Amino acid sequence: MQAHSLKAEQRIIGQEPYYEPVADEIEVFEAAYDNRLPVMLKGPTGCGKTRFMEHMAWRLKRPLITVSCHDDLTAADLVGRFLVKNGETVWTDGPLARAVRFGAICYLDEVVEARKDTTVVIHPLADDRRELPMEKLGELLEAPPEFNLTISFNPGYQSVLKDLKQSTRQRFVALEFSYPDPELEARIIERESGVDGEVAGRLVRFAEMTRNLKGAGLDEGASTRLLVQAAKLIHHGIPPAAACRAGVAQALTDDPDMLAAVNELSTSLF
Amino acid sequence: MQAHSLKAEQRIIGQEPYYEPVADEIEVFEAAYDNRLPVMLKGPTGCGKTRFMEHMAWRLKRPLITVSCHDDLTAADLVGRFLVKNGETVWTDGPLARAVRFGAICYLDEVVEARKDTTVVIHPLADDRRELPMEKLGELLEAPPEFNLTISFNPGYQSVLKDLKQSTRQRFVALEFSYPDPELEARIIERESGVDGEVAGRLVRFAEMTRNLKGAGLDEGASTRLLVQAAKLIHHGIPPAAACRAGVAQALTDDPDMLAAVNELSTSLF
Amino acid sequence: MQAHSLKAEQRIIGQEPYYEPVADEIEVFEAAYDNRLPVMLKGPTGCGKTRFMEHMAWRLKRPLITVSCHDDLTAADLVGRFLVKNGETVWTDGPLARAVRFGAICYLDEVVEARKDTTVVIHPLADDRRELPMEKLGELLEAPPEFNLTISFNPGYQSVLKDLKQSTRQRFVALEFSYPDPELEARIIERESGVDGEVAGRLVRFAEMTRNLKGAGLDEGASTRLLVQAAKLIHHGIPPAAACRAGVAQALTDDPDMLAAVNELSTSLF
């Protein structure tokens, strides 16, 4: 039993990923793609940004190369570096250079977490030059028309230190994401977990109650992703209240009072 | 007399590790495991989280790969790196990649201590993609169904700087751990150290007194682990008061007044 | 479909880049160039500094080597380093050394973002010595007359920590850039996106409204670059209000109130 591994640029999505559009996001993304403009996704965790990207990659028939950004991610991690292999020094493309080279869609998830040099290295790619300077090679890589750069971040968590500079922001077409409306969200839960509409509906009502607590004790309300996880536990036979405790409440907060309050909400519903 | 060493993925636990369940933690963990959902354990030091993981690994018959996190732990430490060996450059999996590759259970202990890049590298593993991007290889590793990711932390010690982001938390099914109830805790002490029920019971009463001092001079009360250690010293012939001083009080605090108070508690019991 | 790559010093601009001068910037740049004086461009993001440099490089028939500066950019990144290639250690020029060696124009974009050592390494190049010390080689590189050094920064974003030292500033001839006047800006939008003058004019009026909000809720108003992007979306068939929302408003700010206000401005115009 060994895991399967594949080259990043071979990750072409063959089957349509399930995605329910909430507004004109598919049209705007396609217009940006056709005009070779980079895109910026904004929205809270677990509301479907990653799934949207998989859907668009499928729709546009391009490989999708995703990079989860963090505060040790350097420009070299994105662009590439020299590695010594068997006595030969070979250049190894990073995921961004790989995406440019193969005309893939490059998705930089939570880009505000990255070090500042990574946001600067995308500047020449994100204006009409559409070129990636590979300074260690002394080369410029010109992006083919199929290449697209998309970044995402959660505006609710941006701090002053981790804000995107205007010189970065003002290069992107921006799409805002939010939680789906109740009916749509219940349909997603049913489809992803196998629970029935009744349970799905109660989970959505539970989520809405937690979202109302955002800023009043909770940093964030329950995401669609969390609801799907709790629904899976229920579908497996865990009692709904226990599933909501383990699958939602404990994931949301460590505060004993908030935990009690959130658990009370779920037991009132199930 | 040379120590025995073994490959991490060979660490399959052959004998049932002694574990006393306190609630529905075994059922919820199994439901999460079957649904390929990652798990988060919360609770104070020394209350049995590590033993629980050894028990579940035995129960599920999977190798257990544990990583103690610290604030110099980087994503490369988890994922792997290129090493030059005898003139050949070879890729060496880190413990997380090794766990994914062999379908093991990967347990990241005290995950909030790790650098931020490590919490981000687990994101694609901890949602329905279940894939580990190995950027330096330019490869994606797809986790087999047997793979499970579990993380732990102590909510009592989280600082603002070391909080888990919501985008991390909202990917996990969460289980809260606490000290066992008195009768159960005494049974554990007897079984682990060899002392009789009388001594074990007094040690539990001593522990409860120190737990009541949490926040009132002590950072934390005595854990079950400490009680087992003191019981072992007693069983070896050290007088109980001296065993409590060396095995519990001095381990809990350096403050002279608190030390005197805690030692008085133990001499009142023995 | 593989991307095209070329050596940095081969990037000679063959076709006249479209550029509309706003004052005497072309004459002053040429005078500085002929007197072998370095130049400093100041101005907000997206107002045409990069395009101006491409235009001047075309006009002076020199290769243009651009470096986007960031706070991990070191002197070695600019000057060069030793790399081991196939068992041989070879010196590899950085982009600055490459530009000096080939008599190119070196453009350091957002230079205040760079580490302090990079601003010091340009000192001997930016006075009448015109030499680049390559300390790791133990060599001095004397710039040919064709070499020019230009730096840029946005004075609106300079912080105390990232200010240019007087010993750096007082080596440069300085040119200030701003947004073009309305008529010129509309002409640029028409020409770059394909929309008609009517739409272009409304976009300019919209931009001016956002520029008046600078410091009153917005960090910066909409740049010419953003207007061109929104115009491209419109030209592609996205309704103007939606194009302004995705192409301008969401790029400018994350604040819900400001977003509402900016979107209201655009809907009042379209």
Place this chain on the structure above:
Amino acid sequence: MQAHSLKAEQRIIGQEPYYEPVADEIEVFEAAYDNRLPVMLKGPTGCGKTRFMEHMAWRLKRPLITVSCHDDLTAADLVGRFLVKNGETVWTDGPLARAVRFGAICYLDEVVEARKDTTVVIHPLADDRRELPMEKLGELLEAPPEFNLTISFNPGYQSVLKDLKQSTRQRFVALEFSYPDPELEARIIERESGVDGEVAGRLVRFAEMTRNLKGAGLDEGASTRLLVQAAKLIHHGIPPAAACRAGVAQALTDDPDMLAAVNELSTSLF
């Protein structure tokens, strides 16, 4: 005249190191050792912790491997790393791995000074797993029964930043050390320096005076080690007052007023 060097694991102490027990520390250490429990020594500098460890290593007939911790000490320094030797890449155990491998006593002196990753790397060694994960090798090293881990620190100098975490502390049996009582301390001084009981007694009285000034101008009083050093100078022919000035007072403080006060104390005694 070249210095003698020997492998760390060969450092077995052949001759009984002179050590005067002050309480039950030898019995408790032996009980912990026999139960395979790790030990924590607490106490001020120069009061005999290092000598105690040499004595116990001699008594238990195990090699003693001591590591002086500091704030650049990393986990890799303790566990080991790959080194390239003559074209071959070989793994080199750090002192902790070496101690585990050979069943030695590993003594981490002033452990609170070390980086946090070092305190975490000892966690699995310091509970009933008794195993050292060598992540770069992908191996687990299981400690033989002869292995013991002892750490030390000075509680008087712990800062908030350098406190041991409860999850570390609650794994150790703890022993507190202090200065010997006067008669015993005088006997130690006589034996170590060669001075007579009269001089030794006066030095102890001098030390007690400085210890009373702790917190009232002095950070710490004179340790037994300092007294032995001053006694050696006296035995060599330096007048007692001068020996106290150079061997004690100037070592304790740089403050001119405190120096005058401490010197007055010594001249009143000699």
Place this chain on the structure above:
Amino acid sequence: MQAHSLKAEQRIIGQEPYYEPVADEIEVFEAAYDNRLPVMLKGPTGCGKTRFMEHMAWRLKRPLITVSCHDDLTAADLVGRFLVKNGETVWTDGPLARAVRFGAICYLDEVVEARKDTTVVIHPLADDRRELPMEKLGELLEAPPEFNLTISFNPGYQSVLKDLKQSTRQRFVALEFSYPDPELEARIIERESGVDGEVAGRLVRFAEMTRNLKGAGLDEGASTRLLVQAAKLIHHGIPPAAACRAGVAQALTDDPDMLAAVNELSTSLF
């Protein structure tokens, strides 16, 4: 068209660099040089310190090796390091070691910007030992009589963090530099740019006005170097007011009000 490069120690200045002495600086420098004492130059940017060093190097017929210091400059950058070249590890002198070895004049420009280790590495060179410890080689390099060490800094910009320690300062003979007196400054401008005495005199009056604004809105007044640059633009045909704006005012400040004020000063003169 390839740039010319030469070895640092070959940089002997063949032609007398134009330099106008302002006091006894040439005599004192020669006395220090003959007595093998190091020299410290103090003064604002652009007032002639670099030119003075070139003049003295010419006068003393020694190569001049200049290092622009910055806060990433390490001792190894100055002293040297091992480099692997074609499989052989060879020691490569840094500029300071190179200067000691060849009896050159080593000029450390803006030394307060360097890291602290660089100021310490010059200590044994800057007292009567006159030796450079090359610790990585395990060697001491004894300076020949022809070697001289000169450092410079701008006292107006020293911060508490970047002050020279007394143990560094008290090793140097110190010379203070300032702007030349008006007549001399005008003569310098004429000679360097080709403008006539009338224009040069007005530029000096303009500079004096800006120098009076130092501390009252400007960090620093216009240096002689800036005046020469503006004069060159004028000589090339740029109108004087425009040349003062681009060559002086914009280089001095970004503040709109100060810019207006400074531009008004220049238009009042031309």
Place this chain on the structure above:
Amino acid sequence: MQAHSLKAEQRIIGQEPYYEPVADEIEVFEAAYDNRLPVMLKGPTGCGKTRFMEHMAWRLKRPLITVSCHDDLTAADLVGRFLVKNGETVWTDGPLARAVRFGAICYLDEVVEARKDTTVVIHPLADDRRELPMEKLGELLEAPPEFNLTISFNPGYQSVLKDLKQSTRQRFVALEFSYPDPELEARIIERESGVDGEVAGRLVRFAEMTRNLKGAGLDEGASTRLLVQAAKLIHHGIPPAAACRAGVAQALTDDPDMLAAVNELSTSLF
């Protein structure tokens, strides 16, 4: 004209360095040396600590290995490291290991400037173990009786951050240094510079005036070293007032008012 270089351990001082004792420092140092105790020198810059060490090394006929400490100095810099030379990996002793190996006197100048790991690495060398752990080699180096460790620092400049820990201080015999008394200082100046007693005496009076300004505008008064430098300039023909300005006043301070005051003091004397 190439500089002379020699191995550090070959630096045996053949000719008696001129040194005038001010108290019992020679006797105490010899007593410490004979008892194998480490020594700590305290005192301001330029008062003769370095010369004293050269004198003692000559007197004891041992090589003197001096390390100027700075805040990037690591334990590896002192102990040694592996270097790859011609394909072979060879261990290279640092200056401390070299001194231990050859029984030299190791003098760590301004030890408080060093990183904390360096002060810890000397602990086992500075107590009765007298051994240097070379962890990267897995070896212990036992110091021969001829080895001596001496450290120095300036108590006037110690900050809280850079204080020596008590666990370090309480291992050393300590000697305090200060400026020589006037007659002795004048004799030193005459002998070192060649000026007559009259000039030397005035320089000493000048120095005393500046020393009285310590804490009242000056960080430190003029050291004996500075006086010798000024005397050399005078002996070379520079007028006394100019020599005091360049050789003393400008070296002491950058403050214009203090400079004027100090210059007035010197002109009143000459």
